[in-house]
Amino acid sequence: MRKRLWLLLFSLPLFTSCIYTNIQQPLDRDLEASRLGDKVGRSHYKSVLWLVAWGNAGTQAAAQDGGLTVIHHADQQIFSILNGLYFKQTTILYGE
Numbered sequence: 001m002r003k004r005l006w007l008l009l010f011s012l013p014l015f016t017s018c019i020y021t022n023i024q025q026p027l028d029r030d031l032e033a034s035r036l037g038d039k040v041g042r043s044h045y046k047s048v049l050w051l052v053a054w055g056n057a058g059t060q061a062a063a064q065d066g067g068l069t070v071i072h073h074a075d076q077q078i079f080s081i082l083n084g085l086y087f088k089q090t091t092i093l094y095g096e
Contacts, residue, residue, distance in 0.1 A: 018083045024092075027074040036073055036094040041066020044090040062093040071095040 043062035045055030063071060077090040 019081070021078060021080040024075055024077040027076050027091075037068075037070070037096050039066045039068050039095060041068050041093045041095075042090055044088055047084065047087040050084055057089050057091045059091060059093060062091045063095075066093060066095075068093055068095040 041062040042065055043055075043057050043059075045053060045057040047053040059071070059074065062068075062074075071093050073094040075092040075094075077092060079088040079090075080086070
């Protein structure tokens with residue numbers, strides 16, 4: 001019984017975020033000099049069943065969505081259910 005408990009405890013990190021993931025991270029290295037701006041643009045792509053994907057998560061599509069001509073900062077948001085059974089990646093741009 002004790003052996004099974006140790007096996008369970010050591011295997012839990014392997015299964016982190018397998019059921020649900022929703023994270024947002026910066027795509028900028030120099031965060032101290034970043035300023036956001038007045039406008040926000042978003043673009044995304046989606047994937048289902050690891051077989052079909054559609055959309056455009058590029059910076060140009062996000063800039064067009066927000067009407068941006070100058071980009072100050074970029075973020076990336078990742079949403080996943082059941083280790084990618086449903087997956088959505090969003091590019092978020094901030095600027096003028």
